[in-house]
Amino acid sequence: MKSLLDAGLPVASSCDGDGVCAKCKIVIIEGQENLSSENETEAFLKEKNNIPRGTRISCQTQVLGDVTVDATYW
Ligand code: FES
Numbered sequence: 001m002k003s004l005l006d007a008g009l010p011v012a013s014s015c016d017g018d019g020v021c022a023k024c025k026i027v028i029i030e031g032q033e034n035l036s037s038e039n040e041t042e043a044f045l046k047e048k049n050n051i052p053r054g055t056r057i058s059c060q061t062q063v064l065g066d067v068t069v070d071a072t073y074w
Contacts, residue, residue, distance in 0.1 A: 011059075022049045025071070025072075026055065028054055030066075034065030035064060036064060
């Protein structure tokens with residue numbers, strides 16, 4: 001989420017990155033291997049909100065390398 005905001009891209013959120021709303025979800029197009037593993041908060045949010053594989057909760061995900069992403073609200 002911070003990387004997206006730092007790049008000037010809008011990120012949907014109603015919890016300001018606290019890992020509650022799941023609105024900050026992003027679709028990973030390329031570079032899944034360059035993201036941190038899912039933490040417990042992300043796994044819970046994805047299960048609770050039926051968020052598919054290939055989509056990550058951006059405020060709970062660290063970027064470790066090049067990644068191409070998309071969002072339904074862009
Ligand atoms: S901003 Fe709410 S869960 Fe990520």
